[in-house]
Each structure stands twice: as C-alpha cells, then as structure tokens.
Amino acid sequence: MTETTVAEVMAELAALEEPKVRAVNEKHGDDHGVNLTKLRAVAKRLKVQQDLAVELWQTKDSAARLLALLICRPKLFAQDELDTMLREASTPKVQDWLVNYVVKKNPHVEDLRVIWMADPDPVVESAGWALTTERVAKKPDGLDLAGLLDVIEARMKDAPDRLQWAMNHCLAQIGIEHPQLRARALGIGERLEVLKDYPTPPGCTSPFAPIWITEMVRRQDGG
Known part of the structure; x- marks a missing residue:
C-alpha cells in the first residue's frame, strides 16, 4: 500500500x-x-x-x-x-x-498466554488473564483451575485496575463454567468484595463475581 x-x-x-x-x-x-x-x-x-x-x-x-x-x-x-x-x-x-x-x-495464542501470564507488567499480565479466561470457557483441559483460584485469592484484591478486572473475569468464568469450583469461586468473590460497588446500568449484570456467577448460572439453567 x-x-x-x-x-x-x-x-x-x-x-x-x-x-x-x-x-x-x-x-x-x-x-x-x-x-x-x-x-x-x-x-x-x-x-x-x-x-x-x-x-x-x-x-x-x-x-x-x-x-x-x-x-x-x-x-x-x-x-x-x-x-x-x-x-x-x-x-x-x-x-x-x-x-x-x-x-x-x-x-501462537497459547504460547503468548503462558508468556504474558508470567510478565511483571500488570497490563501485559492482564492480557494473559484474558486469554486464560477464554480457555476456562472453551478449552479448560490442562488448566490448573484450582491453582488459578489460589492466585486470584492471593493477588486480586490489591492488583492494579486492568489486571484486577481481568482476574475478576476469570474468577467469574470459573464459577460459571465449572460447578465443582463454583462454591469456592463465590466464596472468594464474597470475601474480597472486588467490584462490589461498581456502578452498573439498569438491565446490566454487575461485574461483582458472586452476582455475575449467580445470574449467568440462572440463565444457563433457564431460570
């Protein structure tokens, strides 16, 4: 051109x-x-x-x-x-x-996901979490979901905004997609209270993980 x-x-x-x-x-x-x-x-x-x-x-x-x-x-x-x-x-x-x-x-998406998840720059790491959230939903085989929850529990509360948002999305996705880990994901969300007071427009689902998980599961179950 x-x-x-x-x-x-x-x-x-x-x-x-x-x-x-x-x-x-x-x-x-x-x-x-x-x-x-x-x-x-x-x-x-x-x-x-x-x-x-x-x-x-x-x-x-x-x-x-x-x-x-x-x-x-x-x-x-x-x-x-x-x-x-x-x-x-x-x-x-x-x-x-x-x-x-x-x-x-x-x-190269999976190689980049692994590299970015380990990056010291929180903005780059947030991209790794976004790709991990995609895998949680579509290709969870091989992921250590319990280990991801450990990291989220330890770090999300004090993470910078973009990284915190990405971790929170992953937390919600694990709770939505994996019933065996739902109670733990809900518990982490309740304890950390990340985005609990986030202003949510009428008709939209709150990004607060416990509300988000509960609402999406309700929809999946036809509630």
Whole structure:
C-alpha cells in the first residue's frame, strides 16, 4: 500500500473525530474521538488489507490502530510481532481489541498466554488473564483451575485496575463454567468484595463475581 493510502485513511479518521466522543473515551483511559460504529463502517469498506493494517498500526494513533485490528489477517502475525504490539498498545480499547480480535485467532495464542501470564507488567499480565479466561470457557483441559483460584485469592484484591478486572473475569468464568469450583469461586468473590460497588446500568449484570456467577448460572439453567 502506498503512503498516500495511509494518508487518506488518516485524513478520513481525523474528519470523523468528535470532541464529545473523545471526552467520554478519555474517562476510560482511551485517547481517540472516533465513534466505533463509524470506525467499523470504514473497516467494512476497506475490507481485509494486511499491509495497510501494518502501516496504520505503525502510526501509533489509537483510532488508526483500532482500524488496523479490524482489517488485518490475524493469522499472519508472528508471535514476537504480537508480543511487541501488545506492549505498544497503550490504551485499554486497543489492548482489548488486539487480544480479542487478533491474538485469539492467531496460532501462537497459547504460547503468548503462558508468556504474558508470567510478565511483571500488570497490563501485559492482564492480557494473559484474558486469554486464560477464554480457555476456562472453551478449552479448560490442562488448566490448573484450582491453582488459578489460589492466585486470584492471593493477588486480586490489591492488583492494579486492568489486571484486577481481568482476574475478576476469570474468577467469574470459573464459577460459571465449572460447578465443582463454583462454591469456592463465590466464596472468594464474597470475601474480597472486588467490584462490589461498581456502578452498573439498569438491565446490566454487575461485574461483582458472586452476582455475575449467580445470574449467568440462572440463565444457563433457564431460570
């Protein structure tokens, strides 16, 4: 792809910038002002373009990086490329999309999960927990679920926000998916009280693990 194409896309993203959207995003630690529905419309028009995606990522602009993650081919990235990209993903939304839209579809996902779970950077480690939560739900064989609960019990209360959120999601997923560990997961959630007072909009389920687990199990049972 030519430099002009990147310039054209950047100009289009700049034109889509909305101060009100940026203000809302900045409250969540993100630094772009493009409505995500409009961003997805741009991606739909561009279709899959791996070379353009790589160039857009290199701009370091958050909106461009989000677009890049929508138009890339996830399986084409090498393991070390994805590791570098995660460490460069400076905002929660970019990290979230990178993990969910790209890493989860990449053949190196399990190797990256193991590496990131052991990383000293809490933001990188949170990505490892996100991938672990995916395995808890879809491929739990081989995971030490009780051991994960041990780590969550010992560390979640004092973990930085993004890591705490990721650990909490894993705690809830274990409780939802694995009945034999549900009582322990509920107990950990009750004792630690992480996200107990999190403001939850009407009609949404609280991220407080005991409420989350109980509600999802009720739905699974047809309650």
